[in-house]
Amino acid sequence: MRATVIHAPHDIRVQEVPDPVIQQPTDVVLRVLRACICGSDLWAYRGESARQPGQRIGHEFLGIVEEAGSEVNGFAVGDLVVAPFVWSDGTCAHCAEGLTTSCPQGGFWGSVGSDGGQGEAVRVPFADGTLVRLPAAAASDDHLLTALLALSDVLGTGHHAAVGAGVKRGSTVAVVGDGAVGLCGVMAAKRLGAERIIALGRHRVRTDIARDFGATDVVAERGDAAVEAVRELLGGEGAQAVIEAVGTEQSMRTAVGITRDGGSIGYVGVPHGSGTGLDLGIMFDRNIALRGGVAPVRTYIPELLPDVLSGTIDPSPVFDLTVGLDEVPAGYRAMDERTALKVLIKP
C-alpha cells in the first residue's frame, strides 16, 4: 500500500510500504476513508519532536474494517469505524477509569513499528478497545464523514480542555489558540452551556469559524495586551474557565493572565519550550488550577458522536483544504505556512 513516511524534518514522502496484516487475534485491518494532518504533526515535520527516519505519521483517521482477527468481537468486515489518536486495550484499570491514554498496552499511531493514519490502510491493535462504530450510511455522506473525522482527535481534545477548564452552564470561557483544537474548544464550551466565550485570534478565517462555533467575543491582541483586552471585556476580572490549546510558554503565560482568581485552565496544547510558562507564585496567590493533558478521546466519542450525527454540532469547518494521498507533503507545507488551518486527506 501507499502511506506517508517521515524521513527527516521537512522530508515527508508518500511511498510504497508493506500492506498491514493481522498480527494479533485482537487486531483489525482498516482501509482508510478519511485522514488528516494535525498541528502536532508539524512538531515532527519541523524537527522539534524527534522521529526515526522511516517512521509513519498521522493519527487521525476513520475507515472500513477490511479484516478482523479471530478474537475481535465488536467489529466485522465492512463496518465503518473511527479511531481515536491512541489505541488502548479497553480492559485495564486506566481504560476502566476512562483514561485510555494511560493504558499500559496503548500506543500512538506512527510510533516505531506501527502504521500511521496518513496512508491507505492501518493495522489497529486492540480493536475492541480502540475503535468506535459509525452508522454505515455515513460512508456515503461526504460532509458527515468529514465532521465525524474530528472525533478522532480535535473535537475530543477541545472537549477535554473544556472539561479540564471546568466549563458548565453559564460559564465565562476564554480560549487561547485559534487552531483546530482551540476552535473545537470553543464548540465544546458552547455545547457544555458556556454563556460567554472569548476567542483569542487575529486571523479572520479562524475567528469567523470561532464565532460560527459559539464565540461571543474575539480578542485580536497578543501577550500582555491580550490579557488586558480580556479583562476589559470582563469588568477587570479574568475568565472562570480558560482553554489553552497551543502549548508554548507564552500561551501558558497568557492563559494564567486571563484566568479569574479561583478559575481553571484546561490545557491540551502539547507543551513545548524549555520552561513551563507557569508562574506558580501567581497561580498560588490566585488559586488558579491547571487540569488537562493528552485527551482520552476514545472515552469521549460515545458522548460526542450523537451530537455530530444529529448535526447539533458540526466541526467540519476546521478542515479548509482537501488533498489526495499524493498531495500530503503539500498539505504539510500549507499547514506549516499557515495557509491552511487543517488538511483533510482522502486517500
Add this chain to the structure above:
Amino acid sequence: MRATVIHAPHDIRVQEVPDPVIQQPTDVVLRVLRACICGSDLWAYRGESARQPGQRIGHEFLGIVEEAGSEVNGFAVGDLVVAPFVWSDGTCAHCAEGLTTSCPQGGFWGSVGSDGGQGEAVRVPFADGTLVRLPAAAASDDHLLTALLALSDVLGTGHHAAVGAGVKRGSTVAVVGDGAVGLCGVMAAKRLGAERIIALGRHRVRTDIARDFGATDVVAERGDAAVEAVRELLGGEGAQAVIEAVGTEQSMRTAVGITRDGGSIGYVGVPHGSGTGLDLGIMFDRNIALRGGVAPVRTYIPELLPDVLSGTIDPSPVFDLTVGLDEVPAGYRAMDERTALKVLIKP
C-alpha cells in the same frame, strides 16, 4: 501593648508598640488569647521573603473582642472569636464565591501598617467579614482553645489541599510534607473519607502524629526513592490524590512522581525557588491536575468548627512547644532548627 516585630532576618523582637484602636467603623480590636508561629513565618525569619524592618508578624490567632466599631453587627465586646490568616470584607464577588483570599479589600496580618497576630492585641479590619464566633465556654478550656487555634490556618489549609487533591470517600492519598499543614492534610483527608493515606516523613515525632491523624502508611524515603516507595505500596501506581505542603521544587517534583495518572495534586506549600519543579511534559502525558494555592480558610471554618468542637477531629497535637510572648524569638529558633514542630504562644 507588646507585640512581635521583625527587624531583619533572624532579628525578631518582642517590644512595645502603639495599642491598636478602632480606625474604621467596621473594625474590631481583639485581645489575643492564643497565637502561634507558622512555617511560612520562617521564610521571613530566614530572609527568604522580604520584610521591611519594623513589620509586625504572625497571622494565626484567636481572642476576645475588646472593642467593636459602630458598623460591626456580628460581634460584641466579650465575644470569643477566631481570625483566619487574611482579613476579607465578606461582601465582594470573590468573598461571595468563597475565595476570601482574593478579596480586593483583604490583606495579610503583619503587612505594612497592620498588626500581626503575635502580640497582645490586633486591630481587625472588616470584622464582620473576617471573624468567626466561637462558643464562650471554650475560653476556659485550654485544650479546646489550642485545637480551635488551628482553624486560623493549618487545619483549613490542610483541608484546602485535600479538596484541591480531590479527596473523597475511598480515596488513596499521599501527603508530601510533615509540617503542621501536611499533618492537617492527613487529618482533612481522613475526615473526607480517604481509605488509605500515605504520609512522607522520617521524623518519628511527626510520623507518629501523622498516624494518629489517620495515616495508614509512612514512607521515610526522599526524592526518587520516595516515589519508588509510594509506588511499591500502591502496586506500581501513584496516589489519586496528592497533598503538597512544602512548596519547594523538589517537593513538587516528588508530588508529581507519586500521583496516579489522571490524579490531582492539591498544593498549599507557598512556592519557593527559581523554578516550579513541574515537568509539564510529564503532567501532560499523565493528565495530572494541579489545584490549590493560598487557602480561603475563612470559608472553611464554619464547616470544620463543629468537628473540632465535638472532638471528632483534634489538631492540637501539631503544637508541641508553648511559649509566652517574651519567648517568641526562642520559638522561632526552635522551629528554624526543627526542634519544634509548631509553637503555641500564650500572650
